[in-house]
Amino acid sequence: MSKVTLTINDKKVQAEEGTTLLEAARSAGIEIPTLCYHEKLTPQGSCRLCTVEISRGQQPSRLVTSCIYLVEEGLVVQTETERVIKGRKMILQLLWARAPGSQVIRDYAVKYGVDREKFEVSSNFCILCGLCVRYCAEVKKKNAIGFVGRGSDRQVMFYPEIAAQECPQCGECWKICPTGVLPSNYAITRVPHFNWPVNPFFPQYDGK
Amino acid sequence: MPILDSPAKLEKFREEILSHRKQEKPCVTICSGTGCRALASEEVARTLVAEIEKNGLKDKVDIRRTGCHGFCEKGPIMVILPEDICYLQVKPEDIPEIVGTTLKEKKIIDRLLFKDAAGKSIVHESDIPFYKNQSRTVFGNNRFIDSKNIDDYIALGGYSALSKALSQMKPEEILDEIKKSNIRGRGGAGFPAGLKWETARNAPGTTKYVIVNADEGDPGAYKDRSLLEGNPHGVLEGLIIGAYVIGAHEGYVYVRQEYPLAIENLGIALEQAREYSLLGKNILGSGFDFDVSIQQGAGAFVSGESSALMTAIEGRVGEPRPKYIRTAVSGIREKPSNLNNVETWANIPFILNKGADWFTGIGTKGSKGTKIFSLVGKVNNTGLVEVPMGTTLRHIIFDVGGGIPGGKKFKAVQTGGPSGGVIPEKLLDMPVDYDEMTRAGSMMGSGGMIVMDETTCMVDIARYYLKFLSEESCGKCVPCREGIYQMLKILNRICGGKGKEGDIELLEEISGVVQEFSLCALGQTAPNPVLSSIRYFRDEYEVHIKEKRCPAGVCKSLISYYIDPEKCQACMICARSCPVQAITGEKNMVHVIDQEKCTKCGTCIEVCPQRFSAVTKLSGEKVPAPVHQKIKVRK
Structure with a gap:
């Protein structure tokens, strides 16, 4: 397996071909929040919390889920752009409304400064991460x-x-x-x- | 049964069919599409068969049950060839007269003809404004073909494109022609079909699949259904050509179980094509093998999304997956799988027969060819319409569709189903193509066009679509599942008279994230009905929220029914009709609606005699206190 070099949050990162952006970032000490990811399981990209912004050359940047998207030579990845944070906050707000009792959502909500009053909360506990x-x-x-x-x-x-x-x-x-x-x-x-x-x-x- | 193991045999067989069919022999065609069938066209057909036998005309007149003619508003449709006499809304009791007068005496029955706005009768189907203003190509053969008879399709030149492709063209030449034609996917997103084919063709691997997406699930859309029911061989021919180009030997037609006639007719078509050696081993003696199976879907809207459809074919729950690797490279069982919409496949034989230059001569710069739309809602001529890309909405709705019924005013047209949006009156002159529709905040989608008049509430429409989507979202990813749910809650609140300052902005905020963060196109386009209605009808949202008023008088929580004491003539009709006995009244006394009891079903306003018109709908104003007084008798 050959190695590819990409940039994550302005940091040059080397990763094995075939690894995901999430794995590459975590191995370089860059934390990306996840709910539905587990190292033993096939990633399914359903919680969307691990979404990052990628760009290459002059192409307009786009959002991808880092748990599924594979590393590419020369790819530029930003894990905490304004666009990404805005989405993550909304996702956490929506999950908060569904399962306000869930500790993992509480922790992330505090971390991202989520407005918990935005939606009426229901009384579920499960966040359907699967x-x-x-x-x-x-x-x-x-x-x-x-x-x-x-x-x-x-x-x-x-x-x-x-x-x-x-x-x-x-x-x-x-x-x-x-x-x-x-x-x-x-x-x-x-x-x-x-x-x-x-x-x-x-x-x-x-x-x- | 002929085995067509060479192109020459196909041509010979075609000549044979044509030699048996005399041009001058009368043929009565009866539309047997779903619309006409629902209006008892089968009974009309059976009565006709019996009547013709009774009159001893069995050998002198052909009868053909054809595919959908498209003018569903006026079904059952009967067309008598070769004169092209078109009778509309034919009932079984009309049959003796038709046989006696038209078939025997060669006279026309005026009352069954189409009448134009000036009351003038129109004899020929092709002269009726609904048809005259269309450019029927893909849909054109439907009305001549008995969907259950392959010979009818072959007689009209069917399978000649396949024969040309297999005997005279290399796969790459066909691919070039398709790419040159620049045909874009008719299922909604408008991805260039040629590029998709090329990706699937170049993808590594020997096992590849081609798929017909017939999971048409948009409310109001039925063009794929009618194509598959009416002319299944047209779709099949396109599919075999695609399989030849891509190198696939197996194909699927994914069709929803709710389309029983399409499944039946397609099944018959597959059998007949196999018998004729147009499907199976060594097609037309070319050495190319290909076969097709029908996969029935259970009616999940999300299964129309390509990756979800492919998981459903694999036998798993139809849920989409991220498509960073295209399905054309890794689809069914991780093999290259090329999926196109029914209408896209049906276009392919025409492109090969008439050439890419012919195809690119029709349409706009970015969208070529014709497009079929299901024109429904508040429009005079409900039906299926095929027009060149770039035709204006005004032409489709007013010239083909005949405008709005009941003298009402046009308000908006909803295009593209739940993924699309509403387009207001000021954009009626917009040419309809993929890019213009997207710019207007809607999309081509699968060709649904729902016309709305002034009695439609745009907030309620947005709510309707979000309710549909919240039920039809697979629930896998958070933004789509939870975002649509919260948006629906806000819309319910607004329609329920509990809208708050800031609700519109909140809807926009959630929409932005649902569009950008959802996993598949269902979620990514789900906010369109809301965003487009806010964009063009923001004032309606504001009136709902600030004044608690529904200008169209639709949202039940915001309206009241009221009997005007000045107009009521105490006829008791409304009181007797009210299903919840909310109206009190007696002879000579003004009737009064008990607002506490009223369920706002609107029965009273419907039954109040027009000459009194005493019941009115109030919104945003207080209902006057009930009066107990004698009526004022009108002179």
């Missing part, structure tokens, strides 16, 4: 949890018939859920006579 869904499908290959519904009705759900078989021995998705609320989702699905594993966040839901 880490659990992809972890179960790609790493565990069980598909015990998935998305149901479309658009603003989308939600994450355990499929009881698979979850009852697979989840008691596993529970790994709980640990990667950035909101920490997945176990309560699971508790709603649980079937009483199964022996459930201990919930790391809410030990009272150990099924006993």
Whole structure:
């Protein structure tokens, strides 16, 4: 594999061909916020928080998701332009309105100085990042949890018939859920006579 | 059944068909598109068959159930050839007269003819203003072809472009011709088809796919449906040529399940093409193999997006993915996959037969050829319209469409479906092409044109489209899922009389981010209905917010129905018709609407006799206190 050189935030960065902008930036110590990215999983570019601005020569700059876009020789990347920040703030505001109880959103909201009063908040907890869904499908290959519904009705759900078989021995998705609320989702699905594993966040839901 | 294993055999077969068809033999064509079928054209056709047999004319008259003629407003349509006599709104009970008078006595029945504005009867289909003002090319053959009979298509020169392509042209020559024609995608975005083909052709790999996108999902649009139903071989011929250029041996037609007639007719077309050796192994003896399968979609709007459509074909949930690597390079199962819209494919045989120069002679600088539009809404002649690119909106809506019904005033036209926007009266003289539409804040989209008159509220229209989009967004990416949801909440608030100062600016702010940060074109274009209506009708938004008034009288929370005591004649009609018994009244006493009970359905205003016109719609003003008084009898 050959190496390519690109510029991220005015810093020359070398990266292996085939790596993403996000990986290249992080390896150079440049932090880009993400919600739906996980190093073990195929990136899907759905939270849009990792969007950066790229340009090349005289071409007008454009926005791309750094978790998917691959490094290119001579590419100029800016991770914190005004255009990028404006979008990130709005995305965080929108997610805040959906899941105000989520700690990861709270932390980012503070960092980016998000106006939390902008939208009426609802009482969801899940931010629909899909880490659990992809972890179960790609790493565990069980598909015990998935998305149901479309658009603003989308939600994450355990499929009881698979979850009852697979989840008691596993529970790994709980640990990667950035909101920490997945176990309560699971508790709603649980079937009483199964022996459930201990919930790391809410030990009272150990099924006993 | 002929096996057409060489171009010469195709030509010979075509001559054979034509020799059996005598020009002078009368042929009655009955439109059997979805529109006419809904108006019972099949019953008309069956009655005609029976009547013709009864009169012993079975061998003297041909009957043909054709594809959509386009003038859906006046269906069922019947055209008698070769005289081109066009009868509109034909009912089964008209059939004996048609057979007796027109077919036997060769006389015309005046009452079934089209009447122009001056009341003059028009005999020939081609003289009717709706047709006369169009340039029918791609859609033109529909009315001559029995969609279920491949011979009809071949008789009209069908598959001659394919035969030319396979026997006389190298793939690169065809590609050059398509690139030279500069045809842009008819599905909405207008990407040059030739460039896409070239990318797919040059992409590494031996397994490649070609796809027909027939997932037409815009509210009000049905041109792809009518093309596929009416002339499936036209689309198929274009697809085979494309496959030959790109080097694909497998093709898909992705068509929504809600189009049963299109699926049926396409299925028949595929079977017939296979029987004739126009599909399958060794097409026309050229050594080129290619076959097509139909993939039915379950009606998700987002599945019309190319990457989502391809994931759906793979058997997964139809969700888009970022296209930093084009689908023409990595599409279905990561193989090069070239997707074009139904209408784009249907254009290809014409370009090859008539040449790229002919094609570029039609249209504007950046948009060549003709374009089919679904003209619907508040317009006299609802139907499918094909005009050269660059035709003005005024020509389409007023000359072809016959203007606005009921003497109402034109307000705006919504183009491009949920991804498009509204275009106001001052831009009626705008030539319609890809670039002008985008400049006006709308887009070509899949060719929907919804005409709106003065009784349409632009805020309510924006809300309608956002509601559609919030339900049809796949929900994968945050800006589209959450942004559209919040915008819809704001629009609901404005229409509900709870709009706040700053709401318009907030809508614009969210729109900017949804456009720039969404993953696919659905989200990137979703704010268009809102932004274009704010751009051209900002005052309507402001009146809703500041004065709590809906000028068009549409938004239920902002209107009240009121019976004018000066005009009411106590006829009891409204009181009896009110579905929630909100109207009190008795003989000789002015009727009164209980505003608490009223659900604002508008029944009272509809049933109040026109000579009284006592019910009025109020918006932004207080409803006068109810009176208990005797009516003032009008002389």
